[in-house]
Amino acid sequence: MYKPLQSHWSEQRDIKKSLLGKGTNNKVTVTKTFLLFTENSLGKEFQKTKTPQYRGLFQHLGRLEGGLRFLVELRADLVEGLASKAVDGPHVKEMNGVLKNMLSEWFCTGFLNLERVTWQSPCEVLQKISDSEAVHPVRNWVDMKRRVGAYRRCYFFSHCAIPGEPLIVLHVALTSDISNNIQAIVKEVPPLETEDADKITTAIFYSISLTQQGLQGVELGTHLIKRVVKELQKELPQIEAFSTLSPIPGFTKWLVGLLSSQSKEQGKNELFTESEWQEISELTGDSSSETLKKLLSTNEWVRSEKLSSVLHPPLMRLCAWYLYGEKHRGYALNPVANFHLQNGSVLWRINWMGDTSPRGIGASCGIMVNYRYFLEETASNSALYLGSKQVKASEQVLALVNQFQQNSKL
Missing domain, CATH: 3.40.630.150 (Malonyl-CoA decarboxylase, catalytic domain)
Structure with a gap:
């Protein structure tokens, strides 16, 4: 069995290089190629084992430079493919579940960095934050500047293996009471460019957006809110109330x-x-x-x-x-x-x-x-x-x- 196993992992290295390369931008093609490889190239003796053999490949890819990003993108393609029926079958659902569980381990709080976004943040980060806003779309750069300016906070989680890349974003408004409408937060201009700490008693979480669809189902939002609460308590200890202002989709x-x-x-x-x-x-x-x-x-x-x-x-x-x-x-x-x-x-x-x-x-x-x-x-x-x-x-x-x-x- 050693030689077939050696040959098998050699094929995995080849397919890994192909998938990690820049030879194709067709997500469906890449996903289907990967699925065909994992489903068909393994011998029958491997298919009978309880642990899917692609788990080992995923573990190996996760240790490579750029590998973790690739796996997040692969799961995004799996989620999209399953939703659209472009790919289907029990083996696809199983792979999606296995990959989700592995990503949950890799993206646990110990590997996550909390970063604050300001108007001085890199343009690429500001653009990604703007593009990924799923709750209250950003209209223009003036709007974006307001959302990271006075009486506002914007935080995101990044991963140590993907530095500077927003994974999930939380927007906060610093107010004197619990807001009852979003217009006052995203449309009205804050009163002054300089904050008056005495006027801040409340933190309103008004938007939380996942930027990486491959991390759907991975527990990030809860941890982000908890970390931001601690950060705000440290910066503004006078805050007495923490609340959301949430949409009601559906x-x-x-x-x-x-x-x-x-x-x-x-x-x-x-x-x-x-x-x-x-x-x-x-x-x-x-x-x-x-x-x-x-x-x-x-x-x-x-x-x-x-x-x-x-x-x-x-x-x-x-x-x-x-x-x-x-x-x-x-x-x-x-x-x-x-x-x-x-x-x-x-x-x-x-x-x-x-x-x-x-x-x-x-x-x-x-x-x-x-x-x-x-x-x-x-x-x-x-x-x-x-x-x-x-x-x-x-x-x-x-x-x-x-x-x-x-x-x-x-």
Whole structure:
């Protein structure tokens, strides 16, 4: 068996050089070539072993200069290929899982460096931060300068083997209270170029973006928030409150889905009260779920101040229920809620018209949410959520949930 093994690893070296080279930019081709190699070039005796043979190749690549970056890019291609069905099969899913677990080990906190971004940071870093902003897109360089300037902080994790390369980015606003809308953070110009520390009592985490899709599922966000909290406590010990201002992706889609199901059942409009439907009918000329569904799908309702006012109470209670009561395997259905609740935050406040951008209106009817981190309670809150699947929520949220239970039926 020694000679075949020797030959096998020789082939691995050849394919490794080919894959690490600059001969192709076709991601699908590279991924398929790699998959064919790992699936077909191994002898039957290797296929029967419990440990996939490509694990050894991955370990070897991870020790090479540029190898870790390549493996992150390879997993990004696997994730993309599986999502698009360009590559499929149990062996592909297994490889994706193996590589994810290995990357989780390589990208543990001991190998990660916390770096702060300022306007004096290298242009390449600023450009990457701008390009990777997935929550609130950066409009131009003036906008970018504002986000790393006075009363703002921007941090990212890099890896010792990939220095200077942002892996995940966290944006922070330094304020005097817990922000209830994103416009005040990303659109308004901070009052002064020089910070007044006496005006800073609160840190708002308003955007966290993964820049490397190959690191999906690798626990980076939680560690980044914890490290940034410590950094801010060291720099600005007067900060009393830590909170997010978070989007609610999926809320509008969920609501439109409910309206669609109700429109199929004639006369069953139980998300809104009779008086609410009557007011909607007076303003739109129709009280059907189908009409409201179309309005919500096209953002048309925001243009009418009266209709927006009528929809305010029911949308707030429906959103509260979506975040608090809608579950997936016992945990919050909304992925952002699930992330912060796992970290031990409190579902603290739901904000009407927190994001009035077309994107915000389309995704969540303009509603945003604060997840507040009470540092002395995060460990117990996290244990309660993960162990008993209980969501810690404020009186405002619980009152909205109660209104939902009294006035709406799914």
